[in-house]
């Protein structure tokens with residue numbers, strides 16, 4: 001933003017617009033640490049009881065198992081998406097592949113496609129492969145749905161690396177693979193990092209796919225766990241505990257976002273260095 | 275090492291770019307590939323380096339046929355137009371890269387890098403990143419990286435195009451110095467005749483994928499084989515007059531200009547011809563008088579440039595010492611030095 005352009009009206013506007021959101025989050029945070037008398041707006045006592053679910057599995061069931069599952073789910077997703085996108089994006093950007101145009105437009109179409117519309121086909125494939133109702137199956141499906149986006153983004157980053165740098169590497173005696181690993185990959189590191197974050201956060205918030213593709217399995221991810229807790233008909237229902245679990249679930253995403261927000265914005269710049 | 279290209283042909287997507295080229299670069303010489311943009315200079319260069327493959331032909335390094343070898347096995351150093359330094363490595367790592375790929379031991383790498391850095395005058399920059407260097411310094415690093423492996427041939431693609439005028443002058447002599455000190459065989463691609471003339475032992479002039487003439491700068495200037503070559507070398511460029519052969523003279527009848535053809539006898543009267551006159555061969559002194567009017571005057575400090583328009587509209591360029599000033603529009607009676615003028619046939623071939 002240019003300096004001679006006064007920023008304060010915009011800041012004011014943004015503040016006003018995000019005030020409701022901010023207040024809601026504040027109340028959420030306060031509510032998880034306090035009790036409020038019925039009918040009153042302001043809390044009247046500090047308490048940690050709503051956070052007891054962290055150590056006491058009898059309240060809402062063990063929270064750590066779904067947390068671990070979610071970590072495994074998101075991390076696997078991240079590893080698959082990053083490694084496949086890093087290699088496929090390079091191939092599509094640089095190598096004279098047969099059917100390159102076809103593959104590229106295919107990726108474009110897949111990228112633009114709402115993934116829900118594919119679910120019946122995906123269901124059949126999973127059934128056929130015997131991965132229905134398994135965590136592996138869900139990971140593979142989620143990863144493949146993310147790949148068009150990942151590959152496209154990485155291709156953009158590779159496209160921005162000058163062709164001459166690569167040729168210089170080859171001329172210096174390095175194999176294409178060495179050139180990719182030692183010269184090209186470091187140039188697209190910002191892209192890899194933001195894609196990794198993106199994949200992790202996307203995996204963390206996934207709810208639909210495990211529900212649809214593994215409805216009767218014995219694993220549970222945090223979003224499903226949260227859903228159970230939020231059921232008002234359940235015997236253990238407690239609105240404040242629901243808020244605490246919700247906060248617990250959101251916290252890692254918020255932390256990642258705050259830590260890496262600059263990097264994350266990279267991805268929308270289409271590969272320009274930020 | 276002597277490099278020879280034999281019967282080289284290259285086609286991109288059905289468009290012929292290089293047609294049956296033959297070229298020999300002598301051991302230890304610096305050769306310029308000079309020509310207008312798009313004539314196939316870079317294509318030739320990158321074929322020597324192995325980035326492009328020949329469709330037809332043979333490439334010899336010494337007496338070894340390398341036509342089928344990939345870039346990695348050719349031992350060629352290339353300096354790219356934008357230098358192509360590795361941005362995430364510092365200068366030392368950039369220069370060391372070809373050696374680390376070869377898995378030399380650390381002490382050797384360190385010695386070689388420091389030696390070549392001293393040669394290219396960048397010893398104090400080894401810790402810096404390419405982004406922290408000026409254009410001229412980046413150029414030196416690129417040169418050092420290309421030379422560190424002791425390549426059989428050094429290839430430079432428009433190495434001065436990205437530099438400002440002052441640095442260009444400096445790097446011109448620096449590249450030549452480094453080439454002479456290492457004694458390496460080098461090919462310089464450029465579209466700038468001044469670079470080619472000032473830096474190289476020989477110049478190969480290219481036009482539309484063919485080599486028109488290959489000669490030393492001085493010979494090529496004083497003895498161009500075609501009007502294209504004559505027009506490419508020299509700044510300000512040569513002027514060309516259109517006329518016909520008439521009684522053993524080059525003649526433009528309407529303005530009664532007659533320049534004797536001297537030794538070129540027996541040209542049938544009426545044959546269309548071109549007369550090439552360099553700016554330094556047209557002025558107040560000479561033997562063939564022409565009358566005209568000054569239509570352009572430019573002061574260059576030491577010299578002045580003039581365009582003189584003749585009665586039939588054709589223009590002769592002249593370069594004169596700044597001592598005497600002619601004004602725009604002033605009528606002049608100047609002379610062509612007929613012994614130094616070139617006569618070309620209508621299709622541009624020198625007679």
Ligand SMILES: Nc1ncnc2c1ncn2[C@@H]1O[C@H](COP(=O)(O)OP(=O)(O)O)[C@@H](O)[C@H]1O
Nearest residue numbers: 286287291309310311312313314315316317318
């Ligand atoms: N990789 C390529 N694919 C298709 N055409 C090319 C390629 N490289 C060069 N050409 C064409 O070949 C001709 C010669 O190019 P080049 O050798 O780069 O010319 P220059 O003399 O300016 O270096 C140009 O017309 C250019 O468009």
Ligand SMILES: [Mg+2]
Nearest residue numbers: 312315316317
């Ligand atoms: Mg070129």
